[in-house]
Amino acid sequence: MFGAGGRVGRAAVAEAVRRGHTVTAVVRDPAKYPDLDGISGVTPVRGDATDADDVARTAAGHDAAINASVRLDVPSESYFTATARALTSGLKRAGVGRLLVLGIATTLETAPGIRIMDDPRFPEQYRTFSRGHVAEFDLLAAESGPLDWLMVVPPMDLAPDAPATGRYATAIGAVTGTGRISHADLAVALLDEIDAPKHHAVQLAVSH
Template sequence: MSSRIVVFGAGGRAGRRAVAEAVARGHRVTAVVRDTDRHRDLAGDGVSVVAGDVTRADSVVEVAAGHDAAINAAGRLDMPSTEFYVSAAHALLDGLASAGVGRLVLVGIGSTLETAPGVAVHDAPGFPEEARAFSLGHTAELDVLRAAETDIDWIVVAPPPVLLDDEAPRTGRYRTGDHRVLPAADGAHTFSYADLAVALIDEIESPKHHRSLTAVAA
């Protein structure tokens, strides 16, 4: 059944793949970006491109009204990571609730996954400080989601803590886990943005995980 999906951060690598995957399955997509002039190429059959700010609840309400589900793939490097992700989490929870959108799928980051009880990848000795600061923003976002008294059915989908392949074709195959790094599978290839998008849209079409951090991998 066709759904209306609003994708925040639609101009990025994960966002673009999510838009393409959703449209390929027959869904209608509103692609939300900060600067529509830079991303006019996103527009096409089944896709409308609009300007929006995921850190402002009023903007979220405006672009999300009338949709069935939302994906947040937005990220910013021009402000502190914790500030951005915390603001976005609050704005999404408040805005989507006001807009009547009940399902929220967020793109996480693999460095927040645990390698041992209570020990995230970004806590490893020697983990780059700049990358750790960015990862901690995602952790702060998750803290907001977990603490919220909300009817929004959210999930954070976290790919492996490695660089994803932006060129690899879609296989449609992936594994899911929990809040821990998934062990490498025999013969597994580098996880791709295309297959991350498959996992994101699957969680909208047939939600299997709820209010959790969920690892995905090849």
């Protein structure tokens, strides 16, 4: 689990443990997340999702990987293309066959060919950030080879403290549902796509 220290990462770790998985929680500085070290079945490790060698080392022995990492101090397109390249290369070397990456709702279509980020009124700084995920998706589509990957895209409204219901709606590349989901149910959707993969090489929108 890359980006295990964030809210989505923590929710995904908790859901994976609940299902009996063994989790390697990859963060930049494990000392900042002592609570992860106290969870049975979770091993916090230092790692960098933009470094293929780090990815190969931390992912060895695992069946699947999730990337929920982000860097706000690095240009979005640079960061997300770097992670896409490192993950595809490192996971192949580690023998990991399934990768889930977390997308962003602004890249979803509200009508055929029209994305949220394409609205002329959309703030330019957020459009710039959104382009990073577009570039990430395009790179995965072009360079992932045999790696089985999926971009899971939550809606604009994430409810951190809402409980898991186990229910969510999905759509391919387009806005769906109520436009809101809890972190817990987003984690359910992520783990469902690891335990029983149904979608491949697309943007899978999930929402209540």
